Amino acid sequence: ARLQSIRATWTMIYAQDELQARRAAQACAAVGIMPVVRIGKLIDEPFDSxxxxxxxxxxxxxxxxxxxxQIYNEPEDEREWRHGRPGNWVEIFARNWAAHAQRIYQAGGYPGIQVLTREPFDAAVDAVRASGHQELWERAFFVQHNYGANHPPAYPYDERNQVDNPGQTIIQDQLSGLGFLAYAAWMQERIGYVLPIVGGEGGWLFGAEEDRRYPKVEKALHAQYHREMFDWLRTGVLANGEPLPDYVFSITPWIVSSWTFAGQNWWDNPLTPEGQLTQTIEAVQAIPAFVRQFSWDDGTPPVDPPVDPPVDPPLDPPVDPQPVALPPLRKGDWIDEFKVQVVRCE
Structure with a gap:
């Protein structure tokens, strides 16, 4: 009911076993909310996907x-390992992810990858190549955690940061609601195309104040920033003025519940007198109802990629002309072509 109250159409489910996953997915499907399931297992914990x-x-x-x-979560985080990150954590993550991704692909699912930094992403791409199963990218997706700290939605392209760091782009600093632009660049470079990007976590944490150049994210800013981020899906325009890419399928900040960080919950929040982030909820509810538009929704059929022109069929070999019958020759006839005269006929 809470997700329905803000007209959510996607959500992330954390499930430690397949029965939990099924029950939660059925509840979402019953009200038209697309679930994405994160398998709740640590990176070095054995399980069957x-x-x-x-x-x-x-x-x-x-x-x-x-x-x-989604297979695994934030491999950069010590808490995603049984006994902390080992020295070769990148290799272990990449190898294990590639193995489970292939199993999910073969079973008929969409395998999701989630990382925060470039190194484990590159390692996963390398591990898939080494396994010889690069076809799995055709059904894979990327889970974004587009946390914005206390940066404004346009960061790093906002005026303040561009004065401090002229020319800085999302590639240099991904701590932004626009972080998916950097993830897309990684995929384009290593895979050759951009996987669908869906939300797993993200948005602005209540009380965030990491960057002293910007104000603390309290109730008013929390509401303003989240409304603007969700409005990208309605207007088709990002905070930096660029068009919303088709590959962004969903944006999913923590909303309903988190037993570990309950202070970030939009509902059942113990840090607010009213027990919820009322301004944020009402700001998102105030977004007019809409249907997400894609670049191909203007009535113009998508342009097929160019193909090589058809090869002309080979020409038949020339036919030798049939010999022309010569008239009967008589003694004394002159043959011009050969400059000879018939002297004897037999």
């Missing part, structure tokens, strides 16, 4: 979709 695909197949049929399944 295929049962998640089987358990989720039926709920996703409501959308005519394969199950979206």
């Amino acid at each position: 295929e049962p998640f695909v089987e358990a989720l197949r039926e709920p996703f049929q409501v959308f005519g979709s394969r199950p979206y399944i």
Whole structure:
């Protein structure tokens, strides 16, 4: 009901087993909310990923979709490992992710990758190549955690930061609601195209104040920033003035519940007297109802990629002319072509 109250159409489910995943996905599907399931396992914890695909197949049929399944979460974080990150954590993450991604692909699901930095992403791409199963990228997706700290939605392209750091782009600083632009650049470079990007976490944490150049994110800014971010999906224009890319399928900050960081919950928030972030909820509810538009929704069919022109069929070899019958020759006839005279006929 809470997600419905803000007209959410996508959400992230954290599930430690396939039965939890199925129940939550069924509840979402029943009200038309597309679920994305994060398998709640640590990176060095053994588990079987295929049962998640089987358990989720039926709920996703409501959308005519394969199950979206995120494998692992923020490998850069010590808490995502059983005993902290080992020295070769990048290699372990990449190898394990590639193995589970192939299993989910073969079982008929969409395997999702989630990282915060470039190094583990590159390692995962290398591990997939080494496995010989690069076809799995055709059904993979990227889970974004577009946390903005206390930066404004246009960061790093906002006026204040450009004065301090002229020419800085999202590639140099991804701590922004626009972080997906950097993730897309990584994918374009390493895979050759951009995977669909869906939301897993992100937005602005209540009380964030990491960058002293900007104000602390309290109630008013929390509401303003989140409304602007969700409005990108309605207007088709990002905070930096660029068009919203088609590859951004969803944006999903923490909204309903988090038992670990309850102070970030939009509802059941113990840090506010009213128990919820009322200004934020009302700001998002005030966004006019809309249907997300894509670049191909203007009635113009997508342009097919150029193809090589058809090869002309080979010409038949020339036919030798049939010999022309010569008239009967008589003794004394002169043949011009050969400059000879018939002297004897037999």
